Amino acid sequence: MDTNQIDPTENFFAIIPAGGVGSRLWPLSRASAPKFLHDLTGSGQTLLQDTWDRLAPITKNKLMVVTGDVHARLVAEQLPGLSKENLILEPSPKDSTAAIVLAAAVLYKRNPDVIIGSFAADHVITDQQKFEAAISASIKIAATNKIVTIGIVPTEASAAFGYIKKGQALKQGPGFEVAEFVEKPEMKKAKKFVANGKYLWNAGMFIAPAKLLLQVLAKTQPQLHAGIMRLAEYWDTDQQEQKLHEIWPELTRIAIDYAIAEPAAKLGLVAVVPAAFEWHDVGDFAAIAELQSQGKSNNLAVLGSARVLSDSSSGILVSDTNRLVALIGLEDVIVVDTPDALLVTTKQHAQKVKALVEALKQTGHSDLL
Amino acid sequence: MDTNQIDPTENFFAIIPAGGVGSRLWPLSRASAPKFLHDLTGSGQTLLQDTWDRLAPITKNKLMVVTGDVHARLVAEQLPGLSKENLILEPSPKDSTAAIVLAAAVLYKRNPDVIIGSFAADHVITDQQKFEAAISASIKIAATNKIVTIGIVPTEASAAFGYIKKGQALKQGPGFEVAEFVEKPEMKKAKKFVANGKYLWNAGMFIAPAKLLLQVLAKTQPQLHAGIMRLAEYWDTDQQEQKLHEIWPELTRIAIDYAIAEPAAKLGLVAVVPAAFEWHDVGDFAAIAELQSQGKSNNLAVLGSARVLSDSSSGILVSDTNRLVALIGLEDVIVVDTPDALLVTTKQHAQKVKALVEALKQTGHSDLL
Incomplete structure (x- = not known):
C-alpha cells in the first residue's frame, strides 16, 4: 500500500x-x-x-x-x-x-x-x-x-x-x-x-x-x-x-x-x-516570572493562594501556604514559600537554585528534596 | 535628717x-x-x-x-x-x-x-x-x-x-x-x-x-x-x-x-x-542586623532556630519556624519568618515596616497584628 x-x-x-x-x-x-x-x-x-x-x-x-x-x-x-x-x-x-x-x-x-x-x-x-x-x-x-x-x-x-x-x-x-x-x-x-x-x-x-x-x-x-x-x-x-x-x-x-x-x-x-x-521550557523561577508578567502592568507575579502585600513592580511570589507574605522595596525578587522550606533569591540568581539543591543533598537535607 | x-x-x-x-x-x-x-x-x-x-x-x-x-x-x-x-x-x-x-x-x-x-x-x-x-x-x-x-x-x-x-x-x-x-x-x-x-x-x-x-x-x-x-x-x-x-x-x-x-x-x-x-533601642530590623553583625565576620545574622543555607554576607534572618530557609544572592536582606506571616525586605526599607502594619490594619488583617 x-x-x-x-x-x-x-x-x-x-x-x-x-x-x-x-x-x-x-x-x-x-x-x-x-x-x-x-x-x-x-x-x-x-x-x-x-x-x-x-x-x-x-x-x-x-x-x-x-x-x-x-x-x-x-x-x-x-x-x-x-x-x-x-x-x-x-x-x-x-x-x-x-x-x-x-x-x-x-x-x-x-x-x-x-x-x-x-x-x-x-x-x-x-x-x-x-x-x-x-x-x-x-x-x-x-x-x-x-x-x-x-x-x-x-x-x-x-x-x-x-x-x-x-x-x-x-x-x-x-x-x-x-x-x-x-x-x-x-x-x-x-x-x-x-x-x-x-x-x-x-x-x-x-x-x-x-x-x-x-x-x-x-x-x-x-x-x-x-x-x-x-x-x-x-x-x-x-x-x-x-x-x-x-x-x-x-x-x-x-x-x-x-x-x-x-x-x-x-x-x-x-x-x-x-x-x-x-x-x-519554564526552567527556572525567572522564566516563570517573565511568563507571568507578559502583557500585564508592572507588578509582582503571584502564583498560589498567598495573601500578599507588596510594593514590588517585578519578580515573583510562589506560595502554597496560607501565610500572609509582605514584600517591601524589592525588585526582581523571587520568593517561594512552601510548608517546610522557604527560598528567597532574585531573578539574576535563579539559575543558582540547582547548585543549592546539590548543597542540600550534601548537607543531609534530603528530606527537603 | x-x-x-x-x-x-x-x-x-x-x-x-x-x-x-x-x-x-x-x-x-x-x-x-x-x-x-x-x-x-x-x-x-x-x-x-x-x-x-x-x-x-x-x-x-x-x-x-x-x-x-x-x-x-x-x-x-x-x-x-x-x-x-x-x-x-x-x-x-x-x-x-x-x-x-x-x-x-x-x-x-x-x-x-x-x-x-x-x-x-x-x-x-x-x-x-x-x-x-x-x-x-x-x-x-x-x-x-x-x-x-x-x-x-x-x-x-x-x-x-x-x-x-x-x-x-x-x-x-x-x-x-x-x-x-x-x-x-x-x-x-x-x-x-x-x-x-x-x-x-x-x-x-x-x-x-x-x-x-x-x-x-x-x-x-x-x-x-x-x-x-x-x-x-x-x-x-x-x-x-x-x-x-x-x-x-x-x-x-x-x-x-x-x-x-x-x-x-x-x-x-x-x-x-x-x-x-x-x-x-532596637527599633527596626536594620538595627537588629547591625547589632548582630558587630564584631563578627561578614555574614548573615540569624536569630532563631532556622536551618539556613545562605551566600549573603549581610542582612538578617529571623525565624521562629523550623523551616529550611535558603537565601541566594541577596545583600542587606531582611527575612522574618513566622508561622502565619512572612516579611521580606531590605535594611534600607526597614523603617517602612511600620507603614506596612498600618496597611494591614486597614485591609482587614488585624488577626496578624
Missing part, C-alpha cells in the same frame, strides 16, 4: 515523557512532586494537563505517558482521560532514551505503522494553531522515514537552550535537513547563531516512525535496544510487570539526544520543521 | 514600663508578643530579661514592672524574681505618663523618700560598668531634687532619636542642666547637633524622686495627677483591682516627655548625665 494514500496523522500517537525533578524550581518542585505536576502558569491546570490538552485534539486522545512509578497516583488523578494501558510507570529513572523508546516499542507492537511524537510534560506553548500546523507538517515528513524535530525560531539569543542548525531545504513542505545539533552555547556564540538565521532552538520535540527510532537505536545502542525489545515482547501480557522489574534495572541510562538524534542526524535521517510559536 | 548622710541608692527603685507593640518589628513583634518579650540580640534571653538583669544588681532586686494585662503570664514567666506586688497590669494602653507615674505613686506611698528610675524594657546596653556608673551619678543628683535624664554621647548623626541639649555644668558630679529637649531632627540638623558637641541622645531613661515627679505632674496635668493619686490611695488594699478598672479608663493618655520632662526642664528641674556606653 502506498503510504501517500493514507493520512499519516491516523497513525500518530503522542508520548509524554513526564520525568525530571526540575531542581531549579526547588522548593516548589520536589522529587515527590516535580514541576510538571504544578500549575506554573496560573492557567488553573498543571503543566502536564496543559500538555495533554494541547495534544489530545491532534491525536484524538491517543496519548501515552511515561513517568516514575512514585507519580502514578497524581498523574492518574490529573489525567482522567489516560487509560491504564497507556501509562508506563518506570521503576527507576533511566533517562530519556529508555522512557521514550520503550513507549515507542510498545506502540510499535500494537501498530507497526505508528508515528510517534515525543513532547515534554513541562513546556508552555500557547499558540495552539501554530503548534498544530507544525505537528501536522512534521507528521507528513516523518512519514517519509525521517525523524523530525521541531525547531523554535529564536526570539532572542539564549544560552539556556541547545540549537539545531538547518541544512538543505527538503523537497517536501516546510522542512529542512538537520546540519548539526549544537549543545547549549556560550552567550557570545548564541548571539552569532541568532544573527546567522540558520539556527533554531532545540525544544526536544520530535516526530518519527517508531520503526525508524528502533532501527537507529539497534545500531547506536544495541544492548539497550535488545533490552527494550525484550520488554516490549512481554508488554500487554500477564508477565509485563514481572519482566519490567527484571529488565528495567539493566537498561543503559542515556539521553535520547546522544542515543538517537545526533547519530541519526549524521546518517541524514533527521529533519527540522521551523516553528514560530511562543515556547517556554 | 540630712539627706547627705544617707546613701540615696538605698532609696532607689527601678521601674520598667514594658509597653509598645514595636510595629517596625512586625511580624516578629505582635500585639500579643511585643518586642520586649523576644530575644533580639541572640543573648538567649529576652530584652525584658536583659533589662531586669542589668538593673537588679543596682537596685538589689527592687524592680517594678508596668505592662499590659494581656502580657501578665509571659512577663511573670520570664521574670521569676518579680513579686506580684511589684507588677502593675494596665487594663488598656494609656501611654507612658500614666504607667510610670502610677508606679512612682505606688512606690511613694510605700516609701516617701523613694528615688525612682525609669528604664524601657526593650533597649540594649552591654557595658554594665558604665551603665552602673551613670545610674549611680544620676541617683546622687536626683537626691538634690532633680529629674535626671541619661544622655547618650552620640556615635553618629542619627535622625531616629530625640536629642538633649546640655546647659550649664552642675556643681555636683558629672551632670549638666538641660537647656532643651529636641524632638527627632532631620538628618541635616542631626549632623549639626553631633558636630556641635552639646547634644546627647535622649534614651528615655530618667531618675528622680517620686515626690518631685508627682509635684510636677500636679502642675502640668492636674486631672491626670488626681486620678493617679486616687488610684494610689487604694493600691495595696483589697479595693485595688476594683478602683484600677474604675479609674484607669479615665486617665489622660500622654507621653511623659510632654507631661513632665519638657515642662520640668523649663522650670530648671531637669539635669542630664552624659554617658558614653553603647546603647541601642
Whole structure:
C-alpha cells in the first residue's frame, strides 16, 4: 500500500515523557512532586494537563505517558482521560532514551505503522494553531522515514537552550535537513547563531516512525535496544510487570539526544520543521516570572493562594501556604514559600537554585528534596 | 535628717514600663508578643530579661514592672524574681505618663523618700560598668531634687532619636542642666547637633524622686495627677483591682516627655548625665542586623532556630519556624519568618515596616497584628 494514500496523522500517537525533578524550581518542585505536576502558569491546570490538552485534539486522545512509578497516583488523578494501558510507570529513572523508546516499542507492537511524537510534560506553548500546523507538517515528513524535530525560531539569543542548525531545504513542505545539533552555547556564540538565521532552538520535540527510532537505536545502542525489545515482547501480557522489574534495572541510562538524534542526524535521517510559536521550557523561577508578567502592568507575579502585600513592580511570589507574605522595596525578587522550606533569591540568581539543591543533598537535607 | 548622710541608692527603685507593640518589628513583634518579650540580640534571653538583669544588681532586686494585662503570664514567666506586688497590669494602653507615674505613686506611698528610675524594657546596653556608673551619678543628683535624664554621647548623626541639649555644668558630679529637649531632627540638623558637641541622645531613661515627679505632674496635668493619686490611695488594699478598672479608663493618655520632662526642664528641674556606653533601642530590623553583625565576620545574622543555607554576607534572618530557609544572592536582606506571616525586605526599607502594619490594619488583617 502506498503510504501517500493514507493520512499519516491516523497513525500518530503522542508520548509524554513526564520525568525530571526540575531542581531549579526547588522548593516548589520536589522529587515527590516535580514541576510538571504544578500549575506554573496560573492557567488553573498543571503543566502536564496543559500538555495533554494541547495534544489530545491532534491525536484524538491517543496519548501515552511515561513517568516514575512514585507519580502514578497524581498523574492518574490529573489525567482522567489516560487509560491504564497507556501509562508506563518506570521503576527507576533511566533517562530519556529508555522512557521514550520503550513507549515507542510498545506502540510499535500494537501498530507497526505508528508515528510517534515525543513532547515534554513541562513546556508552555500557547499558540495552539501554530503548534498544530507544525505537528501536522512534521507528521507528513516523518512519514517519509525521517525523524523530525521541531525547531523554535529564536526570539532572542539564549544560552539556556541547545540549537539545531538547518541544512538543505527538503523537497517536501516546510522542512529542512538537520546540519548539526549544537549543545547549549556560550552567550557570545548564541548571539552569532541568532544573527546567522540558520539556527533554531532545540525544544526536544520530535516526530518519527517508531520503526525508524528502533532501527537507529539497534545500531547506536544495541544492548539497550535488545533490552527494550525484550520488554516490549512481554508488554500487554500477564508477565509485563514481572519482566519490567527484571529488565528495567539493566537498561543503559542515556539521553535520547546522544542515543538517537545526533547519530541519526549524521546518517541524514533527521529533519527540522521551523516553528514560530511562543515556547517556554519554564526552567527556572525567572522564566516563570517573565511568563507571568507578559502583557500585564508592572507588578509582582503571584502564583498560589498567598495573601500578599507588596510594593514590588517585578519578580515573583510562589506560595502554597496560607501565610500572609509582605514584600517591601524589592525588585526582581523571587520568593517561594512552601510548608517546610522557604527560598528567597532574585531573578539574576535563579539559575543558582540547582547548585543549592546539590548543597542540600550534601548537607543531609534530603528530606527537603 | 540630712539627706547627705544617707546613701540615696538605698532609696532607689527601678521601674520598667514594658509597653509598645514595636510595629517596625512586625511580624516578629505582635500585639500579643511585643518586642520586649523576644530575644533580639541572640543573648538567649529576652530584652525584658536583659533589662531586669542589668538593673537588679543596682537596685538589689527592687524592680517594678508596668505592662499590659494581656502580657501578665509571659512577663511573670520570664521574670521569676518579680513579686506580684511589684507588677502593675494596665487594663488598656494609656501611654507612658500614666504607667510610670502610677508606679512612682505606688512606690511613694510605700516609701516617701523613694528615688525612682525609669528604664524601657526593650533597649540594649552591654557595658554594665558604665551603665552602673551613670545610674549611680544620676541617683546622687536626683537626691538634690532633680529629674535626671541619661544622655547618650552620640556615635553618629542619627535622625531616629530625640536629642538633649546640655546647659550649664552642675556643681555636683558629672551632670549638666538641660537647656532643651529636641524632638527627632532631620538628618541635616542631626549632623549639626553631633558636630556641635552639646547634644546627647535622649534614651528615655530618667531618675528622680517620686515626690518631685508627682509635684510636677500636679502642675502640668492636674486631672491626670488626681486620678493617679486616687488610684494610689487604694493600691495595696483589697479595693485595688476594683478602683484600677474604675479609674484607669479615665486617665489622660500622654507621653511623659510632654507631661513632665519638657515642662520640668523649663522650670530648671531637669539635669542630664552624659554617658558614653553603647546603647541601642532596637527599633527596626536594620538595627537588629547591625547589632548582630558587630564584631563578627561578614555574614548573615540569624536569630532563631532556622536551618539556613545562605551566600549573603549581610542582612538578617529571623525565624521562629523550623523551616529550611535558603537565601541566594541577596545583600542587606531582611527575612522574618513566622508561622502565619512572612516579611521580606531590605535594611534600607526597614523603617517602612511600620507603614506596612498600618496597611494591614486597614485591609482587614488585624488577626496578624
